[in-house]
Amino acid sequence: MLIEARRISKSYRSDSAAVIALQPTSLQIESGEFVAILGPSGSGKSTLMNIIGLLDRPSSGQFLLDGRDCAHLTDDQAARMRNQLIGFVFQAYHLLPRQTVLSNVELPLLYSGVTRAERKLRATRALSAVKLGHRIEHLPSQLSGGEQQRAAIARAIVTKPAIILADEPTGALDSATGWEILQLLIALNRIGRTIVMVTHDVNIARQASRIVSIRDGNIISDEPVVTTKPEAVDRAEPCDEAA
Numbered sequence: 001m002l003i004e005a006r007r008i009s010k011s012y013r014s015d016s017a018a019v020i021a022l023q024p025t026s027l028q029i030e031s032g033e034f035v036a037i038l039g040p041s042g043s044g045k046s047t048l049m050n051i052i053g054l055l056d057r058p059s060s061g062q063f064l065l066d067g068r069d070c071a072h073l074t075d076d077q078a079a080r081m082r083n084q085l086i087g088f089v090f091q092a093y094h095l096l097p098r099q100t101v102l103s104n105v106e107l108p109l110l111y112s113g114v115t116r117a118e119r120k121l122r123a124t125r126a127l128s129a130v131k132l133g134h135r136i137e138h139l140p141s142q143l144s145g146g147e148q149q150r151a152a153i154a155r156a157i158v159t160k161p162a163i164i165l166a167d168e169p170t171g172a173l174d175s176a177t178g179w180e181i182l183q184l185l186i187a188l189n190r191i192g193r194t195i196v197m198v199t200h201d202v203n204i205a206r207q208a209s210r211i212v213s214i215r216d217g218n219i220i221s222d223e224p225v226v227t228t229k230p231e232a233v234d235r236a237e238p239c240d241e242a243a
């Protein structure tokens with residue numbers, strides 16, 4: 001199992017009270033799945049994603065990534081595992097504003113012992129795969145929101161991670177642009193990437209192959225998406241450079 005949560009919970013303590021962000025929750029995600037985590041604001045989606053992405057640790061329960069119990073990883077080991085296995089995409093893009101698009105995309109390769117020339121080559125390829133090959137020397141602020149999210153996806157895939165975690169990747173975009181970003185994620189899933197995407201939009205979630213619904217820190221349903229999808233016709237976006 002690629003991702004496995006065994007009764008993980010998360011609570012935050014303040015002086016007066018404890019907030020339970022995630023009730024004991026179990027979840028298994030196999031390699032190659034495209035899972036949407038659907039729920040309203042405050043339901044615990046990001047909390048769950050952050051644990052899956054080794055950005056945070058559960059308060060109780062066991063979390064395994066690629067078969068490995070993550071409880072005893074040092075912060076360095078967790079960072080290394082994260083860098084090898086996972087690419088992140090966030091609602092607000094999180095690009096470095098003073099770096100060019102190319103430099104932003106090269107960033108995850110900085111600590112992986114890849115030569116400068118190779119970094120540039122791979123980043124350029126990742127940017128072409130998201131159709132941003134013509135904007136590589138621009139600054140993020142010179143791009144539209146959709147283009148910035150494409151750059152963020154290029155950054156997420158440049159290390160060829162097994163898993164892409166996307167927290168509201170379409171949340172800041174208009175619906176047409178959001179749809180394009182979604183198509184990119186679908187294309188990446190088709191070439192074998194495992195995708196976990198957080199959304200509060202059921203129409204977005206329905207493009208995944210499985211929907212995990214979460215409410216008040218609890219998984220309330222976990223079901224495959226069964227509709228036949230006419231949009232599957234234009235799904236064969238060329239994302240092979242990222243493969």
Ligand SMILES: Nc1ncnc2c1ncn2[C@@H]1O[C@H](COP(=O)(O)OP(=O)(O)OP(=O)(O)O)[C@@H](O)[C@H]1O
Pocket residue numbers: 012019020021039040041042043044045046047048200
């Ligand atoms: N660092 C923290 N300290 C205290 N409470 C927190 C912290 N992080 C999250 N919470 C609380 O945990 C609950 C779940 O938060 P979470 O960010 O996971 O929700 P979400 O489903 O991602 O919401 P949104 O759709 O608004 O992003 C919320 O009630 C939130 O206030």
Ligand SMILES: [Mg+2]
Pocket residue numbers: 045046047167
């Ligand atoms: Mg959130």
